[in-house]
Amino acid sequence: MVATDVSKAQVMEWLASVPDPEIPVLSILDLGIVRDVDVQSTVTVTLTPTYSGCPATEVIESSVLAALKQHGVDDIVIKRALSPPWTTDWISADGREKMRRYGIAPPTPSKQVACPQCESLHTERVSEFGSTACKAAWRCRDCLEPFEYFKCL
Numbered sequence: 001m002v003a004t005d006v007s008k009a010q011v012m013e014w015l016a017s018v019p020d021p022e023i024p025v026l027s028i029l030d031l032g033i034v035r036d037v038d039v040q041s042t043v044t045v046t047l048t049p050t051y052s053g054c055p056a057t058e059v060i061e062s063s064v065l066a067a068l069k070q071h072g073v074d075d076i077v078i079k080r081a082l083s084p085p086w087t088t089d090w091i092s093a094d095g096r097e098k099m100r101r102y103g104i105a106p107p108t109p110s111k112q113v114a115c116p117q118c119e120s121l122h123t124e125r126v127s128e129f130g131s132t133a134c135k136a137a138w139r140c141r142d143c144l145e146p147f148e149y150f151k152c153l
């Protein structure tokens with residue numbers, strides 16, 4: 001199969017199955033990092049990395065290559081678009097809901113971070129850094145559950 005046989009919609013559907021390596025319940029589409037897909041003689045996927053220096057970027061790029069190759073697309077160009085920079089606003093509503101169900105508080109511009117378990121706003125930050133630099137460790141004072149907060153950017 002040559003690249004011209006596939007449609008952009010088809011490529012988007014395949015990309016929807018590529019997980020974020022840090023939060024595997026989220027696809028890279030949920031995360032909002034796929035800026036553009038162009039299907040010409042080659043398939044060009046433009047990605048905007050999340051937090052700069054996040055090691056996830058290279059993992060995501062190789063996952064995208066693998067996902068498209070698996071569907072017979074060999075002519076692939078991956079571009080990185082650094083401007084405008086990714087912001088947590090690009091995470092889809094669906095993605096935020098998946099994040100909450102996974103137990104991670106989605107980014108909020110509010111200082112009050114809601115507990116993903118019981119939705120209480122009676123929460124406190126334990127540490128600026130959680131399991132990765134993108135997340136902070138929080139704790140709920142009502143249900144006493146620790147949780148991670150995906151930091152707003």
Ligand SMILES: [Zn+2]
Nearest residue numbers: 115118140143
């Ligand atoms: Zn709670």
